[in-house]
Amino acid sequence: MRFEDLEVWKRSARLSADIYKELSGLKDYGFKDQITRSGLSIPSNIAEGMERVSRAECVKFLLYSKGSCGELRTQIYIGMDIAYIEKETGKKWISETEAISSMLGGLIRAKKNRNP
Known part of the structure; x- marks a missing residue:
């Protein structure tokens, strides 16, 4: 299966693009760099994992992606608290x-439980 066909990849790539667009004018370059990197990491690691040959490598990169998702969520909460991100957008x-x-x-479980 191509990573481009995965709904999770499509949604995470769209979210990453939305974050870049929404925060394009933010002058706190450290915060902007960090949040855009974690957002970009999600679809990038999905793509890298799906392109790997071994199931173990694929799962490893999907786990990185899931971790980046938690990192991004944390940064969104903080961005809302410091008024860099509007509440409705953040929610x-x-x-x-x-x-x-x-x-x-679900994808990680499916990859782990798939017969070789």
């Missing part, structure tokens, strides 16, 4: 990271 992104994380969990 939408939080909901999307939760959905993506859940989808990744």
Whole structure:
């Protein structure tokens, strides 16, 4: 299966692009760099994992992606608290990271339990 066909990859890539667009004018470059990197890491690690040959390597990169999802959610909460991210936008992104994380969990389980 191609990573481009995975709904979790499509949603995470869209979320990453949304974060870049929404925060393009933010002058706190440290925060902007960190949150955009964690957002970009999610679809990137899905793609890298799906391109790996071994199941173990695939799962490892999917786990990295899931971890980045938690990192991104944390940064969104902080961004909302310090008024870098509007509450409604932040809530939408939080909901999307939760959905993506859940989808990744299902994909990881499926990859682990698949017969070789």
